[in-house]
Amino acid sequence: MTNQLLPAVSFQGVTRRYGSVAAVNDVSLDISPGEFFALLGSSGSGKTTLLMLLAGFDKPTEGSVLMSGTSVSDVPPHRRQIGVVFQNYALFPHLTAAENVAYPLKMRGVGRAESETRVKTALGLVNLTDRGSSYPSQLSGGQQQRVALARALVFGPDLLLMDEPLGALDRRLRDQMQQELKRIQGELGITVIYVTHDQSEAMAMADRIGIMAEGRLLQVADPETIYAKPANHFVARFLGDCSILRVTEKDGGRGYEICGVRQPLSSQAAGRFDVVVRPENVTVHPATEAASGDIPGVPATVRDVTYLGAAWRVTLELPDRQLLLASVVRGDRMAGHLVPGESVVARWSPEFVAVLPAEKSI
Template sequence: MSHLEQSSTSPQIEFRNVTKMYGSVAAVKDLSMSVGRGEFLTILGPSGSGKTTALMLLAGFAMPTKGDILISGKSMAEVPSYRRDQGIVFQNYALFPHLTVRRNLEFPLEMRGVNATKRAKRVDSILARVHLSDFGHRMPSQLSGGQQQRIALARALVADPPILLLDEPLGALDRNLREQMQIEIKNLHREMRKTTICVTHDQEEALTLSDRIVVMRSGHIEQTGAPETLYDRPATRFVANFLGEANFLASLGTKVCADEDQPPHTVAMIRPERVSIASASDPGHTGAERFQSVTGKVEDMIYAGSLRKYNVRVGGNLLIVREHVASGKQVFAPEDEVKLNWLRSDVRFVAE
């Protein structure tokens, strides 16, 4: 287990040895991490990993069994959720169905005692920022999923809170809308620089949005780092598998070669897109000492528009190859004998 290293910016949020018990079950265990001011941090993990519990503890909807949570150096132990000055976006948006869009956005300002003139000005500003200036009179049921998501974001931001919490914010959207909203959220964060904590199980979402990612498993932090670091150099088999697809190079019938010495209690791994596929009769690469080649038999070929995915049997292992579809590339079918090549420098070693 590795704890979240200090951000390069001053910490705005700190978890200090936080444990949350539900009966005899620890939803989070001795969780310590910090989030820098203006940082976009995503907590990523499967169901039951503790990621949502961590967010609910930060929001004040649950209280730690042990440990403490600090915001700007102040303990939140005695601070109720409604006094924590955070904007929250839930997966189901939680818009008031009986209120217009404008009234949905005015509500949190009313609760803070903002006068009518300032409320109207602030609502106009935030509607313009999410590109929905003409939708203030509509009811939530008259909006598309993407529009409801934008209004939910606008409501979370309308009171200008210093911290934004996102709970599976794009889970209810289809793929195209998710991709559009990822860009919108990223642009909003770049513009407003809110300290943002996002919880998701969607690896692509985490990689796209985050300055840093925390991967959780069974209530603790498995690994943390920049998206590129976690994807390119996962510390454990779990992280390698959860953050994308991974080939574990065991039972190939040949020794795995790499530029690094293999540490004890690790397994060699390579990402599918780092493996190239060719006919078994292909002469191979120039500079062969930089590459490793193995032969195998294609078991499946899956066409996915811009990509082809091959499952290739090599010895006692099934390796995945992902390559971009391009004119002139040879296409292989099940039972074809093929050669797989990869750079030795692309091999990584991860803890079992």
Template sequence: MRDQPPLPAVSFQSVTRRYGPVIAVSGVTLDIAKGEFFALLGSSGSGKTTLLMLLAGFDQPTEGRVMMSGTSVSELPPHRRSIGVVFQNYALFPHMTAAQNVAYPLKMRGVGRSEREERVKAALSLVNLTERGASYPSQMSGGQQQRVALARSLVFGPELLLMDEPLGALDRRLRDQMQQELKRIQRELGITVIYVTHDQSEAMAMANRIGIMAGGKLLQVADPETIYTAPSSHFVARFIGECSILRVASLDNGRAFEIAGARQSLPSPAIAPFDIVVRPEKVSVHSVNDARSGEAFSVPATIREVTYLGPGWRVELQLSDGQLLLANIMRGDLLAGELEPGKSVIARWASASVTTLPTEGSS
């Protein structure tokens, strides 16, 4: 007899949530594996937080079921779901010390005093706050308060940790530090984490898989590299990082395309009509006198705008057919000192760097 595959930690089964005429979540079906760090990524109003609240038990689906480890929890109250939750506003009790805040969930569950003290000590150690147990929230930095909130959500040993924009109130340096801390803690505990954010770089840096949401729908679920290099739609391509989406003419039954008078073959045929997606780091910019201009795929362009970014420059190019193309020029590039609006250049990219998507409205 074959071994049965492990049950997912979380399973949304055709989940819909309506508020009157407004559909906040629309027919979401999604499995999340045990021990996975999963990010729900989307802009405000996309439905990601509503989905999280349905899982936490603070709301109920209009249709469909929410499962945990193969058991429906749609009717269970939040305190019976074995879920820790961390919000952007840390919701710490100001009159309690850090240790008392962390101990609160244990006290509510009737855990004895000696066991509470041991578990609080371990939780504070996990988030590197062993020495701050006697401090009140007003005596702690935002990053330290966030660590206390995290320790409080983990101290009772939940099966699942939900995090809703938990780092949104921190500055960039602290956010970067906390991202690394969260990944470390998740690895140490092996706990399943579902992380809601609107910050694409945060999701890319932390998650094993990402689910992109918009208009209450789940548009694509994949690992970060796949979502970046093979987006499923124009929306996903634009939402994850910068890109250029360009109109092209299909040639040779989708085996090649033409753009601004230049022809390029594709690694695999595409169904016409299609657009191409090119990431700016894949675009190289050359002088019009470059010797290879007649030997390689080359698109004439004019520099339209140059933005200094520190490690390099973001360059907006206009192709001869009027379309705009983004390129990243790094220090040390041959043209690094010759970037100025109005300059005529040649743009190139490898055919393997191109992603094709059906032209919007063509299906």
């Protein structure tokens, strides 16, 4: 077997404890060569600890970390051929952009001529060829981020680790840098592991996403699958807006009942279950249309309407007091006409419903 067939990174039963607290708890994960993989989770979920174990800044209490099939447990950070970019870019203020980018080459003893060539190439990759003589204080936040990225790439690493690298940028710059990162990753074919708490960021860039909570890896899948078919209630709630509804199983799991209205399922479910519905898949209709259409309508009352520019976020209250979120976009006949207290009917297609084992009542 050649290295091309081996995972670029493999976590095998990795646990990291600090006293009685398991910051990372029995994580097993393979990441393919050339993959853009996002670790997504809230603060304290263990995602950054996992990254530090791979970078060599910490060691696992249990388990192994491998790169291309070889354990790196005893390999110091500077010998792991890994580029790292943090949210705090950690640029040297007394060095120019070019000198900052050249620093890893200097530490590796690269000759001056070769270093200059590599620095020029790296700055060109991040579109900063004309800012090499500028100091960090003379650069915008987005430009400083690009310098940090160029510095992480200049020595030709096998792997690029990024820990919340866009967190200090405003939304417009974040969107711009997301596109740039994907472009650069595609040009280089480098494996990227990207840590973030921003769901939209992970969805926009990653080939696959791993969601972490309390040190555990809860689900790993491509963005579309993890959004449409969450593994559990935590993942469903964490990745975008959703409504998780308590329902009563009917017809041997081929359907369910909610507020006295029977609804079909696209595939048979087993045992007691809840259903997950995303707001963009909910349509809102006048109360007079309860019986029209192929999909049964569920009666509801408008509780709140929030204008978001491209759409209206509508909170509906069902007769059993459960809340249902809906997104009403421009062009919809109900757009701009819904008001709190209004009686309506909600519909959603069975093909857009995710089924999860019923959540235990507290």
